[in-house]
Amino acid sequence: MTFLFDDPAIIRRALRDLEHLEAGALDTAEILTTAPLLEHHRLVLGWCHAMKGIVTGHPLLPDGNEVVTSQVIYMNPDIGLARTLSRWYRLGTPRQKQGH
Template sequence: MTFRFDSPATARRLFDDLRQLDDGTLDVSSVLAEAPTLSGYKLVLGWSHALCGTVHGHPRLQDGNKVVTSQLFFLDEQLGLARTMNRWYRLGGSGHRGH
């Protein structure tokens, strides 16, 4: 049996973003300007850590939908930024940690 969690291209984008974040070359202001907003978010634990909240500006989801993101890899509430397996999110108001 063969199992692949996600595409290699998705993983490369994630690792490239995290590398840029780590070495200080990530243009955080551009990421924040282009990322969908996740408001009323909270940290959740299922098979992995993720965020749930209300999404706005997502390229495939309707504004106002309650969502659970893909696996969470980076969260900085002071920057208002999170990186999941699939994309960056701008963190909106009323977020809080929980599970």
Template sequence: MKLQYASADALARLVEDIRSAEEGFLPVQEIEKAPVLFGHRILPMSVGMLSGIVDGHPKLRSGREITTSQVYFIDTELGVARTMSRWYRLDIPAVQRFN
């Protein structure tokens, strides 16, 4: 049996993005085009994931509640998160939105 969660190229892009983010450099043009998660929250699972209402996702319908792949980087002050597959822009968290 062969199981591959992600390609080496995808992991290399992820590592490059995290290194840049740790150094304070974010890919502004890429993030401007990233899907937005409204009412996002971090899910208490064995790996960190986000859920929320998505807008602008290249594969998923806008207005739908989704659960992301594993989160590898998140900065809520800047409103960005990097999952295995892509960047997300973060709107107001669910806790703040509904209080």
């Protein structure tokens, strides 16, 4: 049995973004104005590392929904930016740890 887990075009876009990031040619300011916002986010582990949080501005999902992203391939909390396999996210406030 064969499984295709993702569209090859999605993987090519993610690779292109990482190549532009490495070359210093990625407009992170533009991404930070247009990417969906993920509030109360945290890393989660399933088949891969992903993020879980409340999304706003996602092109396919309603605002206010708790979502689990696709695989995380880049994360820079210092500038509030993360790249999953399928898209960029702006990182809002992280989720508070339990008991704090």
